Amino acid sequence: MTEDTDRRPYLSSFLDRHNTRRWRYRRAGKTIPIPGQPGEPAFEATYEAACEGRKVQPAKILAMPGAALPATFRAAWRRVLSSPEWLAHDPATKAKNIRLATEFLELPVIPDDPAQWGDMRVADLKRRHVKDILARYSATPHKGKHLLVTIRKMIYAALDEEWIEADPTWKMAYKPAYKGWRAWTEAERAQFEARWPIGSAARTAYGLALWLGNRRSDVARVEWSWFDFRQNIVTIEQVKGGKVLVLPLTPMLRDILDPLPRDKKYPLITAYGEPFSEKSLTGTMAHWTKLAGMPPGCTLHGLRKTLGKMLAESGASTRQLMETLGHDDIEHAELYSREAEQRRLAKDGMSRVTRKFRTLKPAG
Incomplete structure (x- = not known):
């Protein structure tokens, strides 16, 4: 008997086959x-x-909020958030990337399995995994x-930290066919204008989106103070990219704005006298076009395409x-130019053919 067994009731010990002392609590069989x-x-x-007649409750291991295992995608994302490149982004770009990053980090590695990509080591990512994610x-x-752009931000952070030596997405081509939002036709614009007269919120939103050619994030927050009616200009600092645009105030937009009261901060307001949010403006425009009996596809962003x-x-x-339009990427602007040029060239070419081969109508 040992000192511990003497002073601890029901406790005994023995040596196992490896000559290691083992302990046990024995009571009532x-x-x-x-x-x-x-x-x-x-x-x-x-x-x-055992003395108190209860089971031992093992301590629960709780993950600390925001905790990340070393060299994982979650840890890489934390590096991205503190990088100079990230800090230089505008709020809209940050919000979009945070949304996409959160979705990726919580994405199951295998469907219906609790393991998430956020807890995987960046070094374990292979090209086949990326193709599976995109699929x-x-x-x-x-x-x-x-999403691929956002994942690459984490991969570049891992490269900077020397967690990996190569980018598994290098030269991975993923360029889905671009359709984008379509422009409104002349008939559709006439139909909307006939249904919503000048002075209505619908016509004001339509005019701002069409004749300023800006995104909904800018249209929703247009203020009267942005307009200089003496010089006939409007100055807009875009939410996306922070680019400052000084645009001429067209007569078409002035016709819409001149009759509006200016006792509020914003020319475009709800029935409660408050400005529209970005999302509510998109949904409300869909409601307005539906009431005008217009087909699907006549969107707020489509008016920006229309001006282009x-x-x-x-x-x-x-x-x-x-x-x-405030584009920084020349490829976006060239989409409009190529389409217009194609139409001009085709019209000119067919006009030449028509002039050469047309026949005179028979007399009488």
Whole structure:
């Protein structure tokens, strides 16, 4: 007997076949093994529980909010959030990337399995994994394209930290066909204008979106103070990219704005006298077009496309398109130019054919 067995009731010990001393609690024909050695936390907790007739409740391991295992995607994302490149992004770009990153970090590695990509080591990502992830977004390919951009931010952070030596997405081509929002036709614009007269919120939103050519994030927050009616200009600092645009105030927009009261901060307000939010403005425009009996596809952003199409068909250069619409990427502006140029060239070509081969109508 040892000192511990003498002063601890129902406790006994023995040597196992490896000559290691084992402990047990024996009472009323019931034996409970006691792990470890006297004085150790596990030993003391189990012995105390046995004396009190209860089971030992193992301590629960709770993940700290925001905790990340070393060299994982979650840890890489934390590096992204503190990088100079991230800090230079505008709020809209940050919000979009945070949304996509959160979705990826919580994405199951295998469907119906609790393991998430956020807890996987970046070094374990292979090209086949990336292709599998993109395949899950086959129904929304443009979202998949943006998700790949966000994943690459984490990969670049891992490269900077020397967790990996190569980018598994290097030269991975993923360019879904671009359709984008379509421009409104002349008939559709006439139909909307006939249903919503000047002075209505619908016509004001329509005029701001069409004749300023800006995104909904800018249209929803247009203020009267942005307009200089003496110089006939409007100054807009875009939410996306923070670019400052000074645009001419067209007579078409002035016709819409001049009759409006200016006792509020915003020209475009709800029935409660408050400005629209971005999302509510999109949904309300869909409601307005439906009430006007218009087909699907006549969207708020489509009015921005409409102005771009008008500019291109009027002969505006790619640079003029970029400076009017606020594009930094020349490829976006060239979409309008190419379409307008194709129409001009086709019309000119067919006119030449018609002049050469047309026949005179028979007399009488």
